[in-house]
Amino acid sequence: MNYIPASLTIAGTDPSGGAGIQADLKTFQELQSYGMSVITSVVAQNTTGVQDVQHMPTPMIKQQLESVISDIPFQAFKTGMLANIDIMQAVAEKISPLDIPYIMDPVMVAASGDRLIAEDAQIYLRENLLPLTTVTTPNIPEAEVITDRTIDTLEDMQQAAKQIVHEYGAGAALVKGGHMQGEAVDFLYDGNKTHTLSAERIDTNNTHGTGCTYSAAIAAYMSHGYPLPEALQKAKEYVTAAISHSFPIGNGSGPTNHWALRKELVK
Ligand SMILES: Nc1ncnc2c1ncn2[C@@H]1O[C@H](COP(=O)(O)OP(=O)(O)OP(=O)(O)O)[C@@H](O)[C@H]1O
Numbered sequence: 322m323n324y325i326p327a328s329l330t331i332a333g334t335d336p337s338g339g340a341g342i343q344a345d346l347k348t349f350q351e352l353q354s355y356g357m358s359v360i361t362s363v364v365a366q367n368t369t370g371v372q373d374v375q376h377m378p379t380p381m382i383k384q385q386l387e388s389v390i391s392d393i394p395f396q397a398f399k400t401g402m403l404a405n406i407d408i409m410q411a412v413a414e415k416i417s418p419l420d421i422p423y424i425m426d427p428v429m430v431a432a433s434g435d436r437l438i439a440e441d442a443q444i445y446l447r448e449n450l451l452p453l454t455t456v457t458t459p460n461i462p463e464a465e466v467i468t469d470r471t472i473d474t475l476e477d478m479q480q481a482a483k484q485i486v487h488e489y490g491a492g493a494a495l496v497k498g499g500h501m502q503g504e505a506v507d508f509l510y511d512g513n514k515t516h517t518l519s520a521e522r523i524d525t526n527n528t529h530g531t532g533c534t535y536s537a538a539i540a541a542y543m544s545h546g547y548p549l550p551e552a553l554q555k556a557k558e559y560v561t562a563a564i565s566h567s568f569p570i571g572n573g574s575g576p577t578n579h580w581a582l583r584k585e586l587v588k
């Protein structure tokens with residue numbers, strides 16, 4: 322039997338299919354990594370915003386993790402929405418022994434502006450989860466919370482990435498520039514070197530779930546064995562294609578197109 326790369330996402334849900342677990346599984350599938358998911362919170366949301374949230378009890382989160390870890394090997398995993406300290410603690414306990422790439426999307430606020438994690442959990446995340454990561458992928462508002470600084474320029478983004486690695490112990494930091502003007506530039510600091518990933522800015526409002534999709538793509542490529550800078554470069558190409566072929570469904574900020582890189586389309 323051929324070797325099958327597998328990836329796990331530990332995150333919240335999006336019944337409208339653009340962000341969270343649903344975006345992650347679509348991304349894993351497109352990038353040919355067997356996709357698995359542990360649900361931390363059920364979120365009633367759509368392209369216009371978040372209507373309601375219910376968090377999973379922590380014993381159930383731990384049991385889901387145990388069910389996957391005890392049965393199926395996987396080569397990379399990501400975390401998305403971890404809503405409070407109890408959930409973070411439960412996840413940290415189960416993932417600490419794993420010796421495979423860990424991609425953390427430090428989800429704090431949805432693109433719609435709705436808060437997705439408790440305020441005290443932001444500090445807990447920085448102190449207890451960042452040191453476990455292979456790479457963390459904050460957008461600018463998240464990087465500002467983590468570093469306690471304002472980020473106005475490309476230089477500030479690069480400084481923030483270095484601070485997240487050297488001061489808070491992340492394995493590497495990718496600070497994403499989706500919220501800046503001009504080109505869509507992200508900076509990866511890997512502990513030694515800063516890598517620049519840039520793409521032309523696409524004029525669209527359909528960016529619901531870009532952060533989820535990007536971090537899931539990094540996990541999928543790493544599950545195939547790509548080292549970090551290459552996995553990131555390929556993930557950036559994937560998310561850029563997904564944004565550029567995104568569609569205007571729903572009444573708000575539409576989702577990205579997870580099958581944008583497919584060569585053959587079903588008619
Ligand atoms: N309009 C755009 N055109 C091209 N690339 C974009 C655009 N918006 C975001 N990106 C890219 O998409 C990726 C996700 O970045 P972003 O900073 O938007 O993350 P996020 O805030 O976590 O996602 P979201 O906007 O869904 O909350 C980055 O590579 C960013 O450069």
Ligand SMILES: Cc1ncc(COP(=O)(O)O)c(N)n1
Pocket residue numbers: 332333334335340341342364366401402428430431432433528529530531532533
């Ligand atoms: C469950 C969940 N996780 C993360 C996000 C952030 O996604 P985005 O900021 O890309 O809308 C979201 N909306 N929902």
